[in-house]
Amino acid sequence: MAKSGKSQFAILGMLALLKESTGYDLKKHMESSTQYFWKETFSSIYPVLEDLENQKLIVRVKEATKKNDRKSNTYRLTSEGQRILEDWLMQPAEAIQLRNELLLKLFFGNMVSPDVVIQHLEAYKKELKAKLIIYQENKNELSKLNASESLYSLITLDHGIRHIATSLRWCDDSVKILKSVDSQNIE
Amino acid sequence: MAKSGKSQFAILGMLALLKESTGYDLKKHMESSTQYFWKETFSSIYPVLEDLENQKLIVRVKEATKKNDRKSNTYRLTSEGQRILEDWLMQPAEAIQLRNELLLKLFFGNMVSPDVVIQHLEAYKKELKAKLIIYQENKNELSKLNASESLYSLITLDHGIRHIATSLRWCDDSVKILKSVDSQNIE
DNA sequence: CGGAGCATGTAACGCGTTACATGATTCC
DNA sequence: GGAATCATGTAACGCGTTACATGCTCCG
DSSP states (O other): OOOOTTTHHHHHHHHHSSSSBBBHHHHHHHTTTTTOOOOOHHHHHHHHHHHHHHHEEEEEEEEEOOOSGOOOOOEEEOOHHHHHHHHHHHHHOOOOOOOOOOHHHHTTTGGGGGHHHHHHHHHHHHHHHHHHHHHHHHHHHHHHSHHHHHHHHHHHHHHEEEEEEEHHHHHHHHHHHHHHHHHHHHO | OOOTTHHHHHHHHHHHHHEEOOOHHHHHHHHTTTTTOOOOOHHHHHHHHHHHHTTTTTTEEOOOOOOGGGGOOOEEEHHHHHHHHHHHSSSOOOOOOOHHHHHHHHGGGGSOOOHHHHHHHHHHHHHHHHHHHHHHHHHHHHSSSSSHHHHHHHHHHHHHHHHHHHHHHHHHHHHHHHHHHHHHOOO
């Protein structure tokens, strides 16, 4: 019953990292670390947490007893939860199948003016640049920690940074191509 | 009623490209062109086609009359469909929010042996290499056409190829890092 | 004759997202 | 006092995926 999927493992993993956490805090930490490849909403976190508790994969170490500190539920992994998490970590990851609306629009680019396509690319560039700044900041922060703590965060973050750089170059090159084609048509 | 979302536009766009097509053929063409950033299943295509017809965005130009050629329905865009498609093409594309299971597993990499992580990366590399070959073949095919026909296909395909190349390099570099860390711990 | 490919659909399910709803606490 | 943040949840919806179900035709 209730959610099953991958959210479960994302939450389990995050809980393992934090040792102890509330649902709220789990989300905050995801926002500052996994946000670019994994997000959860409160609407999935709380039911999943309940589910996980029912499955004995996590335990509530602090109850929301109406009048204690901040009416928050704090959870911790059980050894069974630890085992399930490790099992999942060892399974091969399923290939992602993305739906990229920008690429879909570009693919149909000949149905509109090249200017429209160029505008889409420019807007995308803007997004990418903003993201790049954030990622670079994150990277700087992580670099201050010792390697054993930040190793895997840095590897995943590096993935993001490299892909942004690649996208940025692709945007620039594509815009150039479109502009040159456009000017040829005008002549 | 029935599907709305983006599938609608993907199908509308593909129909515009093909001028006339059956649902089956639409899917075949997507498989050989947009598959790496957009896919549709028969279970979505047929209901969407019905929906689109009800909305007068497409018309059935050949009916499946039990005993005509192959009992297939052939559709074509209406001018209204053309308009709706162009409207959508001009709207800014929504940012994709991906869920990348591989990255999630890597992020939690310190909970398992580095070998497990390396295996994930190697498996991913294998996938990427297989894809790269297909994309490169597609690119060769497209290069034979004249530029105006293949321009946008090449741009989107190029996006895929570049990102694969980037991922491949990232995998290699990450494996190297993990192996060096691993050997340090053994000492 | 048999298998691959053509062709169309339905039903159920999974599962994430959005909107809705509430209330305490901290800080300015 | 009021905004921002902490904190938790429910209900409905959207919408894609999987499994199921069927039948023709072309080719060897």
